[in-house]
Amino acid sequence: DIQMTQSPLSLSAFVGDRVTITCRASQNIDKYLNWYQRKPGEAPKLLIYAASNLQSGAPSRFSGSGSGTDFTLTISSLHPEDGATYYCQESHSAPWTFGQGTKVEIK
Amino acid sequence: QVQLVQSGAEVKKPGSSVKVSCKASGGIFSSSTITWVRHAPRQGLEWVGSIVPIFGTAKYAQKFQGRVTIIADEATSTVYMEFSSLTSDDTAFYYCANVVGGDWFDPWGQGTLLTVSS
Numbered sequence: 630d631i632q633m634t635q636s637p638l639s640l641s642a643f644v645g646d647r648v649t650i651t652c653r654a655s656q657n658i659d660k661y662l663n664w665y666q667r668k669p670g671e672a673p674k675l676l677i678y679a680a681s682n683l684q685s686g687a688p689s690r691f692s693g694s695g696s697g698t699d700f701t702l703t704i705s706s707l708h709p710e711d712g713a714t715y716y717c718q719e720s721h722s723a724p725w726t727f728g729q730g731t732k733v734e735i736k
Numbered sequence: 737q738v739q740l741v742q743s744g745a746e747v748k749k750p751g752s753s754v755k756v757s758c759k760a761s762g763g764i765f766s767s768s769t770i771t772w773v774r775h776a777p778r779q780g781l782e783w784v785g786s787i788v789p790i791f792g793t794a795k796y797a798q799k800f801q802g803r804v805t806i807i808a809d810e811a812t813s814t815v816y817m818e819f820s821s822l823t824s825d826d827t828a829f830y831y832c833a834n835v836v837g838g839d840w841f842d843p844w845g846q847g848t849l850l851t852v853s854s
Contacts, residue, residue: 720839
């Protein structure tokens with residue numbers, strides 16, 4: 630199985646800050662990497678698919694980059710409603726695996 | 737646009753079974769792929785299995801092989817996930833989701849909380 634490792638596991642930032650979350654795959658997954666946002670009490674929502682494509686309806690302050698084994702999710706300017714846990718997911722091969730999640734707290 | 741609505745919360749005893757449903761609307765159910773993911777307390781997201789209703793065959797994460805069965809009812813556009821031999825470790829939110837394109841998940845159902853307790 631492919632292992633996905635996110636860092637950091639938690640962070641705290643101010644509104645307006647630029648936030649970066651990384652995700653590393655245990656083997657080459659090309660661009661088969663997706664990002665989800667999960668808020669307490671809600672189902673996860675797709676933010677970025679295929680490493681760098683913004684899902685329809687997701688705010689343009691979210692962006693994704695990377696290929697191979699190293700990927701990044703960036704929030705260009707943190708908004709209060711961005712307080713959530715963010716997960717990466719590889720879709721290269723089953724069993725599709727997720728990172729441990731990064732909890733983003735708004736200071 | 738596909739929408740997924742799941743059945744309500746369940747409380748089960750250890751050793752018992754549970755069946756959770758996921759009803760789809762707004763899309764072409766038969767040609768979709770529906771997947772199940774769980775989120776246990778203090779754990780990350782974990783893929784359970786998937787089914788393509790038109791084919792009727794499901795694939796499962798090896799961890800759950802033998803304990804989980806996913807079936808689809810095309811007549812009602814509903815996918816069911818049945819889990820047997822439940823333990824407290826199976827306490828979690830269970831989500832169904834539509835699999836799109838290169839195997840990303842969108843949208844997700846609202847989630848079903850399963851609590852396993854004696």
